[in-house]
Amino acid sequence: MTPPLSLLSLLFLGCTHGKVQGHDTSADSGSPGDDSGNPTDGGGGPTDGGGDTGPPPPDPTLALTGPAVIDPLRTGALDFSLAGTDVPAGATVTLTLVPPSGGGGGDSGSGDSGSGDSGSGDSGSAPSPSPDSGTSGDSGSPGDPVPVVLASGLSADAAFTWDGHDPDGRPVMDGAWSLQAALVDDTGTSLAQAEQVVHVVRTGVVMGRFGGSGAEDDQRIALLWYRASGASGYWDDGATEPAFRLGHVSEGVGALEAPIEIPAVWADLASPPTTPTGVNLPAAFAWDDHPTLSLSFAALGDAAKAATWTAELDGWDLVEGDPTSGHLVFRKTAALAPDGPRVVEGDLSLHLLADGLLIGTQTIPTRLYATMGAPTFASSSSPNLLWTAAADGALRGIEGVAPEDSAVLDALVTWVYDEAGLRYDTRSGASFYASYSGGWGGGRLNMRGFLDRANGTIVNCSDCAGIMGAFANMLGVPLDYAIILSNFSLNEIKAIGVDSFTSCPFGPSGCGFSYHAVTTDDLSSHIWDATLNLDGDEDPGAEPWDELRVQQITGDEYLERLVRSGTAGYYYDDSRIQVQ
Amino acid sequence: MDLLASLLLTSLMLLCPAAHAAGIHAGIPVQQPGLGPLSHLSPEQGWTAPVLDANGQPVGVVRVYVGPTEAAAAAWLGDARLAVQAPLQPLSGLGDSALAASTVLLSRDGNVALSVTLGEGDPTVQARALLASIVDAPAAWPQAPRMRQQDGLWFFEAPGASLEVQGGHRPLGEPWGYSVLPEQVVAWDAWGRASVLRP
Numbered sequence: 001m002t003p004p005l006s007l008l009s010l011l012f013l014g015c016t017h018g019k020v021q022g023h024d025t026s027a028d029s030g031s032p033g034d035d036s037g038n039p040t041d042g043g044g045g046p047t048d049g050g051g052d053t054g055p056p057p058p059d060p061t062l063a064l065t066g067p068a069v070i071d072p073l074r075t076g077a078l079d080f081s082l083a084g085t086d087v088p089a090g091a092t093v094t095l096t097l098v099p100p101s102g103g104g105g106g107d108s109g110s111g112d113s114g115s116g117d118s119g120s121g122d123s124g125s126a127p128s129p130s131p132d133s134g135t136s137g138d139s140g141s142p143g144d145p146v147p148v149v150l151a152s153g154l155s156a157d158a159a160f161t162w163d164g165h166d167p168d169g170r171p172v173m174d175g176a177w178s179l180q181a182a183l184v185d186d187t188g189t190s191l192a193q194a195e196q197v198v199h200v201v202r203t204g205v206v207m208g209r210f211g212g213s214g215a216e217d218d219q220r221i222a223l224l225w226y227r228a229s230g231a232s233g234y235w236d237d238g239a240t241e242p243a244f245r246l247g248h249v250s251e252g253v254g255a256l257e258a259p260i261e262i263p264a265v266w267a268d269l270a271s272p273p274t275t276p277t278g279v280n281l282p283a284a285f286a287w288d289d290h291p292t293l294s295l296s297f298a299a300l301g302d303a304a305k306a307a308t309w310t311a312e313l314d315g316w317d318l319v320e321g322d323p324t325s326g327h328l329v330f331r332k333t334a335a336l337a338p339d340g341p342r343v344v345e346g347d348l349s350l351h352l353l354a355d356g357l358l359i360g361t362q363t364i365p366t367r368l369y370a371t372m373g374a375p376t377f378a379s380s381s382s383p384n385l386l387w388t389a390a391a392d393g394a395l396r397g398i399e400g401v402a403p404e405d406s407a408v409l410d411a412l413v414t415w416v417y418d419e420a421g422l423r424y425d426t427r428s429g430a431s432f433y434a435s436y437s438g439g440w441g442g443g444r445l446n447m448r449g450f451l452d453r454a455n456g457t458i459v460n461c462s463d464c465a466g467i468m469g470a471f472a473n474m475l476g477v478p479l480d481y482a483i484i485l486s487n488f489s490l491n492e493i494k495a496i497g498v499d500s501f502t503s504c505p506f507g508p509s510g511c512g513f514s515y516h517a518v519t520t521d522d523l524s525s526h527i528w529d530a531t532l533n534l535d536g537d538e539d540p541g542a543e544p545w546d547e548l549r550v551q552q553i554t555g556d557e558y559l560e561r562l563v564r565s566g567t568a569g570y571y572y573d574d575s576r577i578q579v580q
Numbered sequence: 581m582d583l584l585a586s587l588l589l590t591s592l593m594l595l596c597p598a599a600h601a602a603g604i605h606a607g608i609p610v611q612q613p614g615l616g617p618l619s620h621l622s623p624e625q626g627w628t629a630p631v632l633d634a635n636g637q638p639v640g641v642v643r644v645y646v647g648p649t650e651a652a653a654a655a656w657l658g659d660a661r662l663a664v665q666a667p668l669q670p671l672s673g674l675g676d677s678a679l680a681a682s683t684v685l686l687s688r689d690g691n692v693a694l695s696v697t698l699g700e701g702d703p704t705v706q707a708r709a710l711l712a713s714i715v716d717a718p719a720a721w722p723q724a725p726r727m728r729q730q731d732g733l734w735f736f737e738a739p740g741a742s743l744e745v746q747g748g749h750r751p752l753g754e755p756w757g758y759s760v761l762p763e764q765v766v767a768w769d770a771w772g773r774a775s776v777l778r779p
Contacts, residue, residue, distance in 0.1 A: 230755025231736060231765075232745035233619075238760075241752050276752040381747040381763055428681035429665025430697045432641050436662045437624050438655075446628060448619060455630045455641035458699040462663045487667075506666050506682075513665045580621055 060086040062093065062156060062183045064194035067357050068306045071203045072164025072171030073250055073259040074352075074360030080196065082181055084156025090186045094152040095160070099145035100175030145173065147180075156183055164200055169255045174200050176302060199303035203323075203352050203360045204249030204259060207296040209242040210283040210368070213329065218292050221284040221374055221476075224385040225272040226448045233448065234383045235272045237281060243366075244280040249298045259360075265345070265367040269389035270451070282367035284386055286476065287337040287403050291368065292319070295328045295350070307354035313364075314349050323352060337370035340403040341475060343395045344368045369395055372408055373476030378576045386474045387579075389451050394471045405477045405521065409528045410551040412471055416496075416530035417549070420467070422459045423497030424531065426505050429513065434462035440483045440515075440572045445470050447579040457497075464496060464531040465517035469577035472519070482524045482573030484516040484559070488566030492535040492545055501535060501545045503564060512566065524555040524570035534561040603690045605714050607646035607771030612713065614706065615642060620744045623766055623774035626656070631698060631706060640683075640698035642706065646691060646772040648721070650676075653693040660686050660695045674704070675711055689714055715771065722769040725777040733757030736777070738767035 066080030082093055148167060151160070162179065166172050176199050183192040211220025220239040228235035250259050263280045266273060273279040285291045293316065300309070304324035311323050313330045320329035337344050345367040352360045369391040377384035397419055398411035416422070425432070432455040433446045445466035449455055459467075465481040472479035489512040492501040504511035518529045529550035534540060536548025540561040550558065559568055610618050616630035616638065626645030630638040645656040654677075661668055661679055668679040668686070675689035685703040686695045694710050696703035725738040735757055736743055748762030765777040 228755075230750065231743050231758070232750075232762075234746075235750060235752075237752070238749045272752065274753055274755070281752075382749075383746070425683070425699065427666075427683040427700070428697070430681065430684045431663035432697060434663060435621075435625060435643065436659045437622070438659065440662055442659075444621070444625065446619065446621065449628065449630070449641075454616065454619075454638055455697075456638040456699055460663070460665055510666055514667055515662070515665060580625075 057088075058086045060084060060088060060091065060156075060183060060191045062087075062181055062192040062194040064179060064181045064196045066162075066179070066196045066198065067355070068197065069199045069201060069303050069354040069357075069359060070162070070164040071360045072200055073202055073257065074204070074362075075164065075358070077161035077163040078357070079159060079161055080179065081159040082154065082157055082194070084183060084192070087156040087183065088185055088191070091156065091183050091191055092152065093154040093156055093158065094182045094184060095150040095154060096147050096180045096182070097150050097166070097172075098147045098178040098180055099172075100177060150179075154181075162198070164198075171255075171257050172200055174202060174301060174303075176200075176306075197306075199301075199306040201300055201303035202249050202259070202298060203300070204246070204298050205262065205295045205350065205362055205364070206246045206249060206298055207242050208244050208262070208364065209240075209294045210291055211239060211285070212294060213292045213331070215290075215292070217286075217288070217290045218331070219286065219289060219374065220291070221286070221369075221371060222385050223282060223284050223369070223388045223391070224383055225268075225270060225388055226383070226451065227270040228272050229274065236382050236385050237283070241281060242276075243283060243293075245277045247277050259362075262362065262364050265365050269392050280365060282369060282388065284369035284371060284391060285336050286373045287341045287370040288335045289370075290332045290334075291336055292332075293330045293348075293364075295330070297323055297326045297328065299326055300324055303354075308356075310353045310356075312351040312353070316348070336368060337403075340401050341370050341372055341395055341408065342399045343392065344370050371395070371475045372403065372405065376473045376476055376478040376576075377578065379578065383447070383579055384473075387447065387451070390447070390471055390474050393451075394475060406552050408475060408477050409468075409472060409479065409519075409521070412468055413528050413530045413549060413551050416464065416467055416471075417533070421453075421497075422457050422464070424495030424505065425458045425460045426495070426498065426507075429460045429506060431460045431462040432456065432458055434460075434466040434517075434577075436462075441575045443469075443481055443517075443575055443577045445577050445579050459496065459531075461513075461515075461517040461529075461531040464529070465519050466577045468519045468528060468530050470579050473576065474579075477521075478576075479519050479521050479528070480523075480574050480576050481517055481519050482527075482570045482575070484513075484518065484562075484568050485571050486568070487514050488512055488568040489564045491541040491561060491564045492543075493532040493562065494534075494545070494547060495532045496530065501543075501547075503541065511564075516562070518550070518558070520555070520570075520573055524573040526552045527555055527558040528552060529558070534558070536561070603716075604650070604719075605646070605690050605692050605716050606718055607715065607769075607773050608644055608692060608694070608710055608713050609715065610644075610768075610770055610772050612642075612710065614709070620742065620766065620768050620774070623776050624656075626693075626774075627768070627772050631696070639700065640696065640703070640706075642694060642696050642710065644692070644694045644710065644772050646774075647693070648691065650688075650691050653688050653691045656693045657686055657688045660693070674707060678707075680704075687711060718771075722767050722773055722775045724775040725765045725767045727765070727777065727779055730757070733759055734761055734779070736762075736765045738775075741767035741769050741775075743767060 063083040067078045179196045181194045222236045222239040224236040265280050309323040316330035319331045321327040348364040350362045397415035401407050401411040433450045469479050490503045494501045518527050534548040535545045537546035616632050618627050618629040620627050628643045631640035633639045647653040666681045671678040671680045675687040678687040683698045685707040696706045722741050725736045744766045745762045746764045748758040749760035761779045767775045
C-alpha cells in the first residue's frame with residue numbers, strides 16, 4: 001500500500017517540529033513492542049568486525065509516544081514522537097494507522113483496543129460520523145475502514161503530528177485507533193514495533209441551561225417575548241428553558257464534517273424562536289447573583305477512560321460533575337454585574353482537556369440581563385414578567401447606574417424623559433397606551449403597543465407613569481403610581497418632548513390638569529415623574545426657569561412646584577401598573 | 581302577532597345588520613379601514629388598534645369595548661375618561677352619550693363603547709365610522725374556549741374565534757400546547773366580544 005502523497009506531505013511537514021530530544025521514549029510507550037528488556041545504551045553496535053568473538057549486537061527498540069485522545073474536529077494537530085535505540089544503519093520506520101477493532105482488521109494489539117470494548121463502545125456511543133469519514137486510504141468501502149500506511153522511510157527518532165484525519169483529509173470516525181510504527185531494515189525485515197492508541201472522539205456541549213441550582217444567589221428570572229405565534233402573543237422561558245440545545249456535535253460528511261458551534265444569542269427581542277434547537281436564548285438574573293450554567297456533553301465513550309478529563313470556563317468555577325459524566329455545572333466566580341444592573345454579554349470560552357492537553361475550545365455566546373431582582377408587579381404570572389425587549393432597552397439606557405433602587409428610578413426618569421422619543425399630548429393630555437379599568441386604581445399599560453410605538457410617540461401622564469412603573473417593576477424596583485386630584489391650575493412645567501416651559505400646556509385656555517399621574521415608592525412621600533420637569537427656583541410659577549428633573553422629590557415639594565392654584569392631593573398611591 | 585313581529589325584526593336585522601340605536605348590539609367588526617393591527621387587551625378592556633394615516637403611519641389609537649350590558653359599557657366609558665387630562669365636554673349626536681376634547685372622543689351606544697384619540701385632527705370622523713359599523717347580528721355571544729389534554733399538554737379551542745391566553749407556560753417551539761395551565765383563556769369573536777375560560 002502506498003500512502004497518498006498528501007498525507008506524506010502532511011507528515012513530513014509535521015517532522016519539521018523537530019525530534020524528541022533527551023527523552024527515553026521506550027520507557028512509557030505502554031505498547032507491546034517495548035518489552036525487549038534490552039539495554040538501550042548499546043553504544044555503537046557491532047562495528048569492529050571481530051567475527052564471533054565480540055558480544056552480539058543489542059536488539060533495536062522503538063517507542064512511540066503521543067496523546068491518548070484527539071477530537072478530529074476541534075483539537076488540531078497533536079505531536080507524536082518516535083524514539084529508537086540501537087537502530088541499525090539503514091533501518092527506517094513505517095507508520096500505519098489501524099482502525100478500531102471491528103472496523104476492518106484493526107488488530108492493534110493494544111490493551112484498550114484489544115479489550116474489545118473500544119471498537120463498539122467508542123464508535124457506538126459517540127455522535128456518529130458519516131459512514132465514510134472513517135474510511136481511510138484505498139479501501140473504497142464506506143463504513144469499513146482498513147489499516148493504511150501513513151508514512152514510510154521515517155527515521156527512528158522522528159517527530160510528527162496527526163490531526164485525526166485520514167489521508168484524504170476526512171476526520172476519522174470515533175473509536176480507539178492505533179498508530180503502529182514498525183522499524184524495518186533495508187530488506188524489509190521487522191526489527192521492532194511500537195504502538196500508540198489514540199481515542200478519537202467528537203467532543204462538544206449539546207445543551208446549556210442557566211440557573212436551577214436552587215441557591216439564593218442563582219435565582220434566574222423569567223424572560224418574556226411579546227410577539228409569539230400560536231395561542232398567545234406572549235411566550236416566556238419560565239426561568240427554566242435551556243439557553244441552547246444542539247442535538248448533535250457535528251454536521252456534514254466526510255471532509256466537510258464540521259463541529260456545530262453554539263449559535264449567537266437570539267437577537268429578536270420581540271419574537272421568540274419557533275424551534276427549540278439551534279438557538280441560544282438570553283437569560284436574566286439579579287445583578288449580584290452568581291449564576292450557574294449547566295452543560296451537557298456528548299458522550300465520550302471509552303475515551304472517557306483513556307485520559308483524565310477536565311473542563312474550564314473562564315471566569316466560572318466548576319462546582320459539579322466532570323466531562324466523563326456528561327454533565328457539568330459551572331458557577332460564576334464573581335457577581336454577575338458587580339457595578340450594577342446592565343446587560344452582560346460576550347463569549348465564554350469552554351476548554352476541554354484530557355491529561356492536561358487541550359482537546360477543544362468551544363465558544364458560548366451569552367447575553368445575561370442583570371437586573372435589580374425579580375419583577376415586582378402585583379401579579380407574578382405572565383405577562384407581568386421581565387420582557388426581553390424592555391430589559392434590553394432599559395438596561396442599556398441606564399447603564400452605569402448604581403445598584404440602588406432610587407438610583408435606578410432616577411436613571412429611568414432621565415432615560416424616559418430624554419431618550420424614549422416621546423412627546424406630551426399638548427392637545428388633550430390623553431393617553432395613548434395607558435388606561436384604567438375599574439377606576440384609577442386599575443392602571444394598565446399596553447406595553448406591546450408601547451414597545452412598538454404602535455400608536456405613535458405622543459403620550460400623557462398616565463402613559464409616562466405606566467411606562468415608568470412597567471420598566472421599574474420589570475427590573476425589580478417596586479414602584480407604584482399615584483393620581484393627583486383634581487382640576488388644578490399649573491405653575492411652569494416643561495413637558496416631555498416639549499422645548500419650552502409653560503403653565504398652559506393645552507394652549508391659552510388650557511392651563512390646568514383634571515388629574516395628574518406620577519410614580520412613588522413610598523405612598524407619595526417621594527415622587528418620580530417622567531412626564532414633566534418643574535421650575536426648581538424660588539418662584540416656580542414664573543420666569544426665570546431652573547429646570548428640575550423630578551427624581552425623588554418630596555411629595556410636598558412636588559405639589560408646591562406643580563400646582564398654581566386649586567386643591568390637589570395624592571390618591572391611589574399604592575397602585576401598581578399592570579402590563580399587557 | 582309577537583312572533584310575526586319578531587320574525588320581521590330578525591329578517592330586517594339579517595338584511596341590514598348595521599345598527600345605530602341604543603340597546604344590545606353584536607359589536608363592531610374588528611377589521612376596520614384606517615386602523616392597524618388590533619390587539620386584544622382584556623375582556624374588561626376590549627380591543628385596541630392604531631389609527632393610521634394615508635402613509636400607514638400611526639397617528640392615534642382607538643379602543644373598543646363590547647360589553648354584555650349597557651351598564652358595563654357605561655362603566656368602561658367612565659374609566660376611559662379618567663385617562664384624559666384636559667377637560668372633556670359632552671357632545672350630542674354620537675351614540676347614547678359622548679364626551680370630547682379637541683383630539684379625543686369617547687362614545688357609547690348601548691353596550692358598545694369606544695374612544696378615539698389622535699395626536700392631531702378631529703376624532704369625530706373615525707368615531708362616526710366606528711359607530712356606523714355597529715351591527716346587531718350575530719346576536720349569540722361566542723362560546724367560551726374548550727380545553728383538552730393531549731400528550732401531557734393542554735390545548736384550547738374556540739372555533740371561529742381568536743384565542744388569547746394569559747399565564748401558563750408553553751415549551752419553546754410549541755405554538756398551541758401548554759405544559760402549565762394558563763390562568764385565563766379568552767375567545768374573541770370578529771365583533772369584539774369576549775368569552776373567558778379559567779381553567
